[in-house]
Amino acid sequence: MGNYQGLKKEETRNEYGKDIHYTSWPVGKIPKEFQRPELDQVRELGYDWDDPRDVVDMFEDKVAKFAGSKYACSVDCCSNGLFLAMKYLNAEGTITIPKRTYASPPMQIIHAGCKLKFEDREWSGVYKLEPYNIWDGATAWTKGMYVGDDAIQVVSFQIKKRIPIGRGGMILTDSKETYDWLKYATYDGRNLREYYMDDEFAMIGWHMYMTPEDAARGIILMDSVPEVNEDTGGSSTYSDLSDREVFKPHLEKETGFKV
Numbered sequence: 001m002g003n004y005q006g007l008k009k010e011e012t013r014n015e016y017g018k019d020i021h022y023t024s025w026p027v028g029k030i031p032k033e034f035q036r037p038e039l040d041q042v043r044e045l046g047y048d049w050d051d052p053r054d055v056v057d058m059f060e061d062k063v064a065k066f067a068g069s070k071y072a073c074s075v076d077c078c079s080n081g082l083f084l085a086m087k088y089l090n091a092e093g094t095i096t097i098p099k100r101t102y103a104s105p106p107m108q109i110i111h112a113g114c115k116l117k118f119e120d121r122e123w124s125g126v127y128k129l130e131p132y133n134i135w136d137g138a139t140a141w142t143k144g145m146y147v148g149d150d151a152i153q154v155v156s157f158q159i160k161k162r163i164p165i166g167r168g169g170m171i172l173t174d175s176k177e178t179y180d181w182l183k184y185a186t187y188d189g190r191n192l193r194e195y196y197m198d199d200e201f202a203m204i205g206w207h208m209y210m211t212p213e214d215a216a217r218g219i220i221l222m223d224s225v226p227e228v229n230e231d232t233g234g235s236s237t238y239s240d241l242s243d244r245e246v247f248k249p250h251l252e253k254e255t256g257f258k259v
């Protein structure tokens with residue numbers, strides 16, 4: 001596994017002054033009693049890592065294999081994963097979703113600059129943000145859950161989900177290009193394999209990354225949760241959002257013809 005600061009431990013970069021050392025954040029910096037326990041716990045379970053960010057890579061690989069997608073990009077929650085998927089595809093116009101879902105996906109559609117249409121659609125585990133090949137998969141966690149067909153499918157690790165890290169998500173994709181863009185987008189445009197001081201930053205990114213400790217918790221939970229599970233939500237478990245005042249200014253206008 002790579003050394004994410006591009007330096008060996010204790011190596012100094014003279015051109016930046018001798019105060020700048022390799023810092024494998026946060027291990028080694030925070031007194032043991034202040035550190036979260038998950039990185040040690042995951043090591044005790046037999047997972048080997050050098051840099052804490054290796055654990056994020058390991059969690060991504062593990063989720064991709066489990067889901068049946070080629071890649072999985074970690075993110076700080078499913079809501080932000082859906083938002084980034086829409087930004088990646090330059091989504092515009094109207095996006096149609098089921099009227100019975102959680103409140104944040106329609107809010108992310110609005111934040112991404114799109115109009116919203118609610119429809120009466122039955123769903124369980126996953127649903128599509130029509131017409132885009134983006135799927136809200138917050139309530140699905142079962143082996144082989146990736147819908148395939150080049151979809152961008154977003155998983156949630158919110159506390160009521162099967163893998164209850166508390167906060168977190170994973171963006172499943174079969175495209176390396178999509179994965180690479182999302183990786184930069186979730187972490188301030190940074191290339192985590194380059195020394196920070198040298199990084200040119202690939203884009204104006206967002207600050208929506210997963211911490212190594214949360215990834216370690218995800219690995220621990222995955223190893224203790226059954227592989228096959230019923231969905232934790234669907235059209236029968238959410239209230240109807242279509243009559244909520246807050247969304248009304250953002251609904252597609254009903255003209256009866258295309259304008």
Ligand SMILES: Cc1ncc(COP(=O)(O)O)c(C=O)c1O
Binds near residue numbers: 080139168169
């Ligand atoms: C259907 C659905 N979509 C999206 C989300 C948002 O997930 P997160 O809390 O990870 O952003 C949830 C979370 O409860 C959900 O149930």
